[in-house]
Amino acid sequence: MSTSMATKVSDIMGDSRLSKDRKIEELRKLRAEARGVQRAGSESAMSADDGLQNDLRVVEKALGELDGDIEEKGAATL
Incomplete structure (x- = not known):
């Protein structure tokens, strides 16, 4: 089942009008x-099983595919 976040990520990744840098942004x-x-x-x-981790994982996977390594900001990151 596709989540709203997965749909958003798919739309961004599939948009040929966006440059790689814009997709990463x-x-x-x-x-x-x-x-x-x-x-x-x-x-x-x-609930711990509410899909929040999956949403984050979907975005991070797409960033990895674009070599858009995650920029961490400070110690308060999860």
Whole structure:
């Protein structure tokens, strides 16, 4: 089953109008969004099996395919 995040990533990766750098930029935005949701989930009573980890994994996989290594910012990363 495809998640909303997987659909967004697929749309970005499949958009031939976007340059590689632009795809990386857009994927990094999605990654920040997914991490924010994951962080909020870790601070609440949300289920551990709610798909948040999978969303992050989908984005990171796409970034890896584009050689868009993740830029870590500070010690507060998950």
